[in-house]
Amino acid sequence: MIYFDNSATTKIDPRVVEAMLPFLYEEYGNPSSKYYSLATHAKDAVEEARGNVAKLFNCDLDEVVFTSGSTESNNMILKGILETYGGVNPSLAVSKAEHSSVLEVAAYLEQRGATVNYMEVDANGAVQGDTFTAALEQQPTLISMLWGNNETGALNDVGSLAKKCVERGIFFHTDATQVVGKLDTRMLDRSIRFLSLSAHKFHGPKGIGAAIIRKDDLGIKTKISPLLHGGGQESNYRSGTLSVHNIVGFGKAAEIVLLEQEQTQQTLMELEAYLREQLMVVLPKVVKFNGDTREKIPGIVNVQFRGANNEMLIKKLSDQFALSTGSACSSSKPSHVLQSMGLSVNEVRQSVRISLSKSNTKAEIDQLCQILSSK
Numbered sequence: 001m002i003y004f005d006n007s008a009t010t011k012i013d014p015r016v017v018e019a020m021l022p023f024l025y026e027e028y029g030n031p032s033s034k035y036y037s038l039a040t041h042a043k044d045a046v047e048e049a050r051g052n053v054a055k056l057f058n059c060d061l062d063e064v065v066f067t068s069g070s071t072e073s074n075n076m077i078l079k080g081i082l083e084t085y086g087g088v089n090p091s092l093a094v095s096k097a098e099h100s101s102v103l104e105v106a107a108y109l110e111q112r113g114a115t116v117n118y119m120e121v122d123a124n125g126a127v128q129g130d131t132f133t134a135a136l137e138q139q140p141t142l143i144s145m146l147w148g149n150n151e152t153g154a155l156n157d158v159g160s161l162a163k164k165c166v167e168r169g170i171f172f173h174t175d176a177t178q179v180v181g182k183l184d185t186r187m188l189d190r191s192i193r194f195l196s197l198s199a200h201k202f203h204g205p206k207g208i209g210a211a212i213i214r215k216d217d218l219g220i221k222t223k224i225s226p227l228l229h230g231g232g233q234e235s236n237y238r239s240g241t242l243s244v245h246n247i248v249g250f251g252k253a254a255e256i257v258l259l260e261q262e263q264t265q266q267t268l269m270e271l272e273a274y275l276r277e278q279l280m281v282v283l284p285k286v287v288k289f290n291g292d293t294r295e296k297i298p299g300i301v302n303v304q305f306r307g308a309n310n311e312m313l314i315k316k317l318s319d320q321f322a323l324s325t326g327s328a329c330s331s332s333k334p335s336h337v338l339q340s341m342g343l344s345v346n347e348v349r350q351s352v353r354i355s356l357s358k359s360n361t362k363a364e365i366d367q368l369c370q371i372l373s374s375k
């Protein structure tokens, strides 16, 4: 099996598994317990992991809130901000190309009375400056926008867009799930006040991630109403006994990202260029790429095979290759992302996502191209 579905999830790194194992066996203490060594070891391990996650974003340790992953972080942030700061007229702007864990929350909030502006995206899946300016003028409580799109890799210039939000007193959240590990995510200031990520997208374990909730410029904690109430863990943002082994794995995966980021980015760029080139060599009349090749996450390629049906194609290849038609979280529906970029339903139905990891090889790409050219 050749795995080309790394935007859905990635293979766990053996160094991550090794770091986790002691916390599944002998180090089983609850980090919220006190005094005895099993508890303090667990707490120390959690704090060390928190430090590594904080380094990914250049943020403080108490700005990292462990959650079960980006779905939970997105829910917590969108619902929490609107409930805390929305007042009598809560309002929100999101792009039409967001992941379902943002779009479905927006729809839920809309049903409960919030005003939601669904921002149009361009042919690459990114929000254009004038669309963003129009959204700012409506002065919403929050703007939430993907850093990089999970289906096409399209990037939004979140750093500068977030600054515009700050100037107007609007909160900015970005879903950074797909960019971590592939691009430098260190943030220079606090304009991106909220951010979501999941460890399993960069060779960490599943079911663990974080919400980055930054303090204000005076260093005062940003309050939002929690999604889960209970024992007050994670500074009251997210109650529940911490999943220590998962957090340790998350921390290790973050540490590896920091050590290997440049190399990973380089490898992904080379593999992507090779894949695009070879597809054009073997199927010049059939292949059409969706979106731009420039401002994007390296390693995500969304491609139309003219005349093919994407479901049938990936099913036919599934003995040998793991491919997808788009997000695993909305895999039963034709991609809303590609539709928002202006593709027809027919074009969407012939589109396949090939998402690479640093451990894929050119030989694997050759095998895929060979099979595709024979179909």
Ligand code: PMP
Binding pocket: 007, 008, 068, 069, 070, 071, 072, 099, 101, 146, 149, 150, 175, 177, 178, 198, 200, 207, 209, 327, 328, 329
């Ligand atoms: N946002 C984006 C952009 C994603 O790609 C995903 C995972 N497909 C999520 C959010 C949700 O992540 P998780 O399933 O780990 O909660």
